[in-house]
Amino acid sequence: MSKLNLTPQRKAIYEIVSHSENHPTAAEVIERLRENGHHLAYGTVYNSLRYLTEMGLIRELKLGEAASRYDARMEDHHHIVCKQCGRVDEVMADTPPEWVLAVEQETGYRVDHSHVVFEGVCAACRPRTN
Numbered sequence: 001m002s003k004l005n006l007t008p009q010r011k012a013i014y015e016i017v018s019h020s021e022n023h024p025t026a027a028e029v030i031e032r033l034r035e036n037g038h039h040l041a042y043g044t045v046y047n048s049l050r051y052l053t054e055m056g057l058i059r060e061l062k063l064g065e066a067a068s069r070y071d072a073r074m075e076d077h078h079h080i081v082c083k084q085c086g087r088v089d090e091v092m093a094d095t096p097p098e099w100v101l102a103v104e105q106e107t108g109y110r111v112d113h114s115h116v117v118f119e120g121v122c123a124a125c126r127p128r129t130n
Helices: 008-018 026-035 042-054 097-107
Strands: 059-061 069-071 078-082 088-091 117-120
Touching: 008 026, 008 042, 026 042, 042 059, 042 069
Parallel strands: 078 117
Antiparallel strands: 059 069, 078 088
């Protein structure tokens, strides 16, 4: 395994992602860094996010949106996305074993990991949809 090289910039970025509840995009990470007095170049932030992902400290989430989001919660879990406001929340329920078996039987793959993305309307947006 590679030796971890956490520069002050990478550490600041990791802190932003790990203390975020909303799975920030790179642009949101940059905004929060600036709010905390850090003025890093866009390239530094994107490269650092890639490095932190490659080192297994954070996950890059591609949830069907244009921009990736980042998550410091590394244990297996799923996500739910609000179709109205774009809010992303974690879903800690396990993937039902019968789903995994059905996928393996259908595809011939051996499933090592699953990540399910649910879509719906969050509680804050639900009154606006009636």
